[in-house]
Amino acid sequence: MIRFGGDYNPEQWPPHVWREDVALMRSAGISLVTVGVFSWSRLQPAEDRFDFAWLDEVLDLLHGNGIGVCLATPTASPPPWFTRAHPGAMPVTADGVRLTHGSRDTYCVNAPEYQEASNRIANELAARYGQHPALRLWHVHNEYGTTCYCDHCAPAFRRWLSHTYGEIGLVNEVWCTDFWSQRYGCFDEVLPPRATQYLSNPAHVLDYRRFSSDAMLTHYLAQRDILRPYGVPVTTNFVLGGWVPVDHARWAREVDVVAVDDYPESVEGHLAARAFVADLARGWAGGQPWMLMEHAPAAVRQADGVTRALPAGEARAAAETYVAGGASAVMYFQWRAGRGGAEQWHPAMVPLLSELAPIGRSLATRTPVRVESTRALIYDEQSMWAWQSPHLPTPFVDYTAITRRWHHAMGPPVDVLPIGAPLEGYSLVVAPALHMVPAALHKRLRSYVADGGTLVLTFGSGLTDEHSRTTPGAFDDLCGIRVARHRPGECGVRGVRDGRSGECGVCGVRDGRSGECGVRGVRDDRSGECGVGGVRDDHPSERGVGAKQHRPGEYGVWLDEIDPQDATVVLHSSEGRPLVTEHRYGRGLVRYVAADLPDPTPWARS
Incomplete structure (x- = not known):
């Protein structure tokens, strides 16, 4: 039943x-x-x-x-x-x-x-x-889900830090506290990330969320x-x-x-x-x-x-x-x-x-369905938290909306997995905008591809480790590319009026019609109708493999400028920018999608 x-x-x-x-x-x-x-x-x-x-x-x-x-x-x-x-x-x-x-x-x-x-x-x-x-x-x-910052929470947070890191020196190291003279001498000096004069330390905020969850x-x-x-x-x-x-x-x-x-x-x-x-x-x-x-x-x-x-x-x-x-x-x-x-x-x-x-x-007459899939999408709530940090170069990356768009593009059945789940047995794994990637996950992804799997990574993946410390080029060797520059927040490098917020600009959302034209960009059931940058995608046939051209203005909320190195470019922008590359690694394949494409369907499938 x-x-x-x-x-x-x-x-x-x-x-x-x-x-x-x-x-x-x-x-x-x-x-x-x-x-x-x-x-x-x-x-x-x-x-x-x-x-x-x-x-x-x-x-x-x-x-x-x-x-x-x-x-x-x-x-x-x-x-x-x-x-x-x-x-x-x-x-x-x-x-x-x-x-x-x-x-x-x-x-x-x-x-x-x-x-x-x-x-x-x-x-x-x-x-x-x-x-x-x-x-x-x-x-x-x-x-x-209730978060509190009171005087009961402060000592509990310190105990959590002590249990997690052992000694204050390691907290200083992973939080990079030498920036802005934040170095702590003992755990008693640490407070919850309460309101302060300017931006809080993102690693401090991230660990407080973890503490609150625990x-x-x-x-x-x-x-x-x-x-x-x-x-x-x-x-x-x-x-x-x-x-x-x-x-x-x-x-x-x-x-x-x-x-x-x-x-x-x-x-x-x-x-x-x-x-x-x-x-x-x-x-x-x-x-x-x-x-x-x-x-x-x-x-x-x-x-x-x-x-x-x-x-x-x-x-x-x-x-x-x-x-x-x-x-x-x-x-x-x-x-x-x-x-x-x-x-x-x-x-x-x-x-x-x-x-x-x-x-x-x-x-009442039915029993639960047992779903079997050979394709998986990785979704990590802690990466979602990391994308919410106000110190990022753009506030318009909606991690959940991006992963949902890729999930829809993959078509059923798909297993949505946390980062700790085993990957063996999957022919395709997609990891969109996976902001935080711990060393253990780096190792597992490489092993997965080397053993014959196909991995799709996108812009915004591997930006930091689990402590919100930047890790430049973290996936370059795996993808056969070099990320030369991140270009976030331009919301359609060309073809979008950034100065008219709410009409089709940086937010891309009509004020009263959320999700119809915006950062999410695609009506979930009508992929490709209205792009992330507010530009219609009138040529879905141009998404095939073979270095096709992509229309300008549809890079979405993020574009990585990449040097292909050992990878093969399979999709260019009309300006000649590499947007999608493929690279053989061991017995497998890695596909890198450098832009927030409004319709990733051709790149979301084996």
């Missing part, structure tokens, strides 16, 4: 509605619901008092109707009594502002009081419901270890996005099943975006089935803030896209929209059951 359901918040409704809900769930083929994600203030209305009677009734009602429960620990939203009693556990921004109660995620994972309260409520839930017959899965917390992981592991003895799988839901300081590839090793939330940002191309996430989740899961824990029912909330309904039939197409990528569950947020609160206008399942119920009934 592929499970079907969504987030259920019965505490927002009177008991007579619960019975109506369960009857609707049965008729719609709902087999699993997530309960309790934001229920802390109901479950523990005061520090010395718990109330589980309502949850007892809900779980019994669901079980009596054959509906399984994914039971959450509610630690993503502490109740008002907690934040009033422990104001020092509230998060502090990089600017030094301590946030107040009034939303979700009002906590610092490094605050001892919050850690203690989280473990206490997890223990209470485990003891009461660990043997409940409705229980199918534990759901720890919700969408980890600190949140420690919080998750404490609850997981409380829940695991009851013999039910434990997970947490991975939320995706550039703002999230979580290394999900690292976390995936600590969950019993990978679970992701996916919210595409545009109706146009949403199926291609979902296919990328499905392959990404499967890669984190090591090829095993994974869960879609949340997505919006039959709608997309776009990057511009507008919620748009999907065309008729595309809710099923969305579900089938996830299933084709190996999903073992298709879940929505949310079952029934609340009458009030911050997400009262978020789409919900109940008004759409005529469209959604047939999906659920169909999935």
Whole structure:
């Protein structure tokens, strides 16, 4: 069975509605619901008092109707009594502002009081419901991602640095602290990368993100270890996005099943975006089935803030896209929209059951797909973090959009892999804009090609090591080229008006129509319609092998000027610049794509 359901918040409704809900769930083929994600203030209305009677009734009602429960620990939203009693556990921004109660995620994972309260409520839930017959899965917390810079975090960060590097001299070395007289004499001198006069050290910021990911992981592991003895799988839901300081590839090793939330940002191309996430989740899961824990029912909330309904039939197409990528569950947020609160206008399942119920009934008869592929794309969240640094020569490289474009160009099936995954058995590996490349990965990529694999590298690959230290020419020998100069930020070296931001210039995005002409450049389902630099690609036939010419103005957000050396040029610009080269290395082949091409399809395939 592929499970079907969504987030259920019965505490927002009177008991007579619960019975109506369960009857609707049965008729719609709902087999699993997530309960309790934001229920802390109901479950523990005061520090010395718990109330589980309502949850007892809900779980019994669901079980009596054959509906399984994914039971959450509610630690993503502490109740008002907690934040009033422990104001020092509230998060502090990089600017030094301590946030107040009034939303979700009002906590610092490094605050001892919050850690203690989280473990206490997890223990209470485990003891009461660990043997409940409705229980199918534990759901720890919700969408980890809150970053804090408070005085609890500072000593925790120093301990993390000490554990990671051993001695302060190595921190100075990898952070290059002699620049701007930042050299530290001891760990006690190191602070979180709070707001400062000008640019922060990018290596400092990068390590703080790693520390934040590990600190949140420690919080998750404490609850997981409380829940695991009851013999039910434990997970947490991975939320995706550039703002999230979580290394999900690292976390995936600590969950019993990978679970992701996916919210595409545009109706146009949403199926291609979902296919990328499905392959990404499967890669984190090591090829095993994974869960879609949340997505919006039959709608997309776009990057511009507008919620748009999907065309008729595309809710099923969305579900089938996830299933084709190996999903073992298709879940929505949310079952029934609340009458009030911050997400009262978020789409919900109940008004759409005529469209959604047939999906659920169909999935109930099927089993998860096992995807086999001989082609892989490497995606690294830490490289995404590195591309976000404000010190870079351009702010317009959208790493995830670039990798998604290459993923779409490759065509299914594709395995999206973290940098530590084995490459043996793949005939083709594509690594677009892989900013940070540790020495171990350099070695593995060379071995892969030498043994007969085909590797595609692009502009922006191997710019730095894992500490954000530049590594000029890191791939030159492998690619048979010399990168003479990086030319970022020109957004179509010719043919683009850089001075009219928003029309077709550096950002390349029409202000109200995100993704239609911009840095992403290509409507995901209509490759080559509108280039990265805002120039139409009217000659897709000119992308064949054989040193064809490429139209000017379509170099996108980055161009490497390269000297071919031992490589063969297979695509020139109309100005004669080498844009794509190929080089034999051992028994394999390396292809280097020096520009942010709007349609990389011919170069994304073996």
